Each structure stands twice: as C-alpha cells, then as structure tokens.
Amino acid sequence: MSFANQSDGQTPAENTVTGTPVIGTLGAAPQNESNGVRNDWSQAEIRALFDLPFNDLLFRAQAVHRLHFDANRVQKSRLLSIKTGGCPEDCKYCPQSAHFETGVDAEKLMNVDAVMAQAREAKDGGASRFCMGAAWRSPKDRDMDAIIDMVQGVKALGMETCMTLGMLSGAQAARLAEAGLDYYNHNIDTSEEFYGEIITTRTYQDRLDTLEHVRQSGMNVCCGGIVGMGESRDHRAGMLMTLATMPKHPESVPINMLVQVEGTPLTGTEQLDVLEFIRTIAVARVLMPQSFVRLSAGREAMTDEAQALCFLAGANSIFCGEKLLTTGNPEVDQDDALFDRLGIEPYEVEEPYEAKAGE
Numbered sequence: 001m002s003f004a005n006q007s008d009g010q011t012p013a014e015n016t017v018t019g020t021p022v023i024g025t026l027g028a029a030p031q032n033e034s035n036g037v038r039n040d041w042s043q044a045e046i047r048a049l050f051d052l053p054f055n056d057l058l059f060r061a062q063a064v065h066r067l068h069f070d071a072n073r074v075q076k077s078r079l080l081s082i083k084t085g086g087c088p089e090d091c092k093y094c095p096q097s098a099h100f101e102t103g104v105d106a107e108k109l110m111n112v113d114a115v116m117a118q119a120r121e122a123k124d125g126g127a128s129r130f131c132m133g134a135a136w137r138s139p140k141d142r143d144m145d146a147i148i149d150m151v152q153g154v155k156a157l158g159m160e161t162c163m164t165l166g167m168l169s170g171a172q173a174a175r176l177a178e179a180g181l182d183y184y185n186h187n188i189d190t191s192e193e194f195y196g197e198i199i200t201t202r203t204y205q206d207r208l209d210t211l212e213h214v215r216q217s218g219m220n221v222c223c224g225g226i227v228g229m230g231e232s233r234d235h236r237a238g239m240l241m242t243l244a245t246m247p248k249h250p251e252s253v254p255i256n257m258l259v260q261v262e263g264t265p266l267t268g269t270e271q272l273d274v275l276e277f278i279r280t281i282a283v284a285r286v287l288m289p290q291s292f293v294r295l296s297a298g299r300e301a302m303t304d305e306a307q308a309l310c311f312l313a314g315a316n317s318i319f320c321g322e323k324l325l326t327t328g329n330p331e332v333d334q335d336d337a338l339f340d341r342l343g344i345e346p347y348e349v350e351e352p353y354e355a356k357a358g359e
C-alpha cells in the first residue's frame with residue numbers, strides 16, 4: 001500500500017485537486033541527496049534559511065513541498081486526552097503538570113469503550129488519524145493492556161493511530177509496535193541548549209533515548225516542539241537541526257505555538273511574532289521534505305490568513321476538533337470554511353496509506 005497521492009518514486013503521482021504531477025515519495029525512498037533529503041544540515045545553513053527574506057523562504061518551502069506532496073491536501077488529526085492532569089514532570093508550558101496550579105484536575109485513564117466512542121465521532125467528523133495523549137512521565141506496565149486495546153480498537157475503525165504517553169522503554173515500544181500503533185509522538189520541545197530552561201525532571205538525552213526506542217521498534221516517529229517559549233532564533237534553528245540530522249527524519253513533525261495557560265510559569269512570556277512561527281514551519285519543510293509538518297497547538301489564536309501562510313509554508317496536517325488535550329482549538333465549522341476558501345481538501349479516512357510503504 002502506498003500513501004494516496006504519493007508516487008512510488010518512479011512514476012509521478014497525480015495531484016487529485018489540481019491535476020499537477022506530484023513527484024517524490026513518503027518514507028519509501030532512502031534519505032539521501034538523490035531524492036533531496038539530507039541528514040547533514042549545519043546550524044549555519046539552518047540559520048541562513050531562517051534569515052532569508054520572508055518571500056524567498058516561503059517560495060523555497062513551497063517548491064520543496066510540491067516535490068513531495070499534494071500542495072492542496074492537509075491531513076486532519078483528532079486528539080484525545082485519555083489520561084488528563086497530575087503529571088509528575090515540570091514542563092513549564094504544560095497545564096497538566098502537577099507542579100503548577102492551572103485548574104486542570106488529575107483524572108484516571110479513560111476506559112476503552114469511552115475512547116472508542118470518541119474515535120468513532122472523530123472518524124465521522126472526517127479525521128483520518130486519532131492521537132491519544134496521556135499526562136504521564138511514562139506508562140506503567142499495569143496500564144499497557146488497556147492501551148493496547150485502544151490501539152487495536154481504533155485501528156479496526158480504519159483510522160491511523162498515534163499515541164503520546166511519555167518516555168518508553170524498548171520493551172514498551174516493541175509492544176506498542178506489535179499491537180499496530182502507527183505513530184508515537186514524543187517531542188524534543190526545543191533546542192538542547194534551551195531545554196534546561198523549560199524542563200528539569202528529565203533530560204534531553206532521555207527524550208532522544210525514547211525516540212531511539214520508537215525508531216528501533218519500527219513505529220513511525222512523530223517528533224517536534226514548541227516555539228514562543230522565550231527562545232531565540234538560534235534555539236529554534238537548533239531544535240530543527242536535532243530533528244533534521246536524525247539518521248531518519250521523523251515522519252511527522254508537530255510545530256506548536258505556545259498556548260499560554262494561566263498558572264504555568266511561561267504565562268506572560270512575550271508573544272512570538274506569528275511570521276516567525278511561519279518561518280519555523282517553512283524551515284522545517286525545507287529541512288525535512290518528506291515529513292508531515294503539523295501545524296499543531298496555537299491555531300485558535302491565529303487568523304485565517306496566518307494559517308493560510310502556514311499551509312503555503314508547507315504545513316500539511318492539523319489537529320481538528322474544539323479541543324486539543326486540555327486547551328481550545330478552532331471550531332470544526334471554522335476549519336471547514338477555511339479549507340473551502342483555500343481549496344484545500346483533507347486526506348480521506350478511506351484512503352489507505354502506510355508511511356513505511358515500499359520499505
């Protein structure tokens with residue numbers, strides 16, 4: 001099976017919206033110079049991309065995007081918090097950390113039937129991917145049976161599955177992979193240099209170790225970060241360098257704009273210019289041409305025009321539905337209207353795809 005509208009690397013696939021050929025593959029071809037995918041980006045090169053005039057950067061990102069994807073399609077993913085609040089980690093941006101008073105109460109892991117009901121609703125609403133998040137440092141072995149049932153149940157609906165449960169051991173990653181989990185989300189969040197300003201309860205290396213376990217298990221890697229936390233442009237470049245120099249790029253790269261939640265230490269941080277956020281998306285697209293770049297948290301505070309520029313910069317996935325994990329997201333009708341105005345179509349639930357096709 002191959003990703004709908006993705007080519008086999010030999011024959012240009014057709015862009016179903018515009019009829020324009022789409023050249024390139026997702027995950028099928030090796031990452032090397034010949035297909036325009038590089039893993040040896042330097043900080044200076046990445047910084048130079050950030051420093052381009054805005055129009056030049058967007059032109060470059062759009063050109064790269066069109067080589068690998070249908071430029072008029074955006075994936076819709078639905079998030080569900082399957083275990084909310086009370087997290088022992090101290091991530092300064094997070095409303096679910098038990099270290100901060102944010103009004104988010106600690107809840108137990110949802111039961112499998114309740115998760116399935118939400119997944120069916122998401123599918124009916126046009127989501128092709130269902131992402132389940134838990135406010136854990138790492139999953140407890142006693143929770144794994146329920147987690148596996150959730151993966152298998154959601155997959156049986158024909159949706160792509162993603163989970164984000166914190167740090168994973170090699171054995172836990174292998175178990176999730178065996179159950180058929182398609183993607184595991186674990187963000188590096190920021191650059192190695194800035195990381196210590198944001199989280200103290202686990203290290204950057206801990207994150208990389210989990211990502212390695214996920215990669216080794218055969219699951220697709222979903223890994224990105226947050227901007228607008230008071231970091232510098234060099235820090236943003238450093239974060240993208242970590243991702244773009246991994247031996248294999250994450251198949252999915254969520255770029256979140258910090259959602260400032262009252263009670264978290266990052267509330268009151270100077271707002272990042274949305275054009276700088278769009279630059280970050282564009283640089284991610286240039287560096288990681290075959291990855292889904294996900295316009296993640298922060299859309300509620302963005303204008304339609306800013307989001308349109310994110311899509312032009314190469315973002316091709318969003319979270320849909322009125323809620324992310326605990327914070328707000330645009331209304332479904334508003335997103336549908338924006339897609340209509342832009343002539344963007346979502347990837348269909350029925351369109352079968354496998355990111356590892358051809359491997």
Ligand code: SAM
Binds near residue numbers: 137187325
């Ligand atoms: N506990 C797990 C973990 O941290 O890996 C999974 C859930 S955690 C909420 C998933 C990601 O959401 C974080 O890594 C972070 O990038 C993002 N996130 C959390 N709070 C956010 C906020 N206020 N604004 C933007 N992104 C946020």
Ligand code: DTB
Binds near residue numbers: 187255327
């Ligand atoms: C990601 O990078 N962003 C999503 C998803 N992965 C799990 C989460 C955003 C959370 C925003 C804050 C909240 O709603 O609690």
Ligand code: SF4
Binds near residue numbers: 096098134137
């Ligand atoms: Fe916990 Fe994840 Fe929030 Fe950090 S980001 S406090 S690990 S839920």
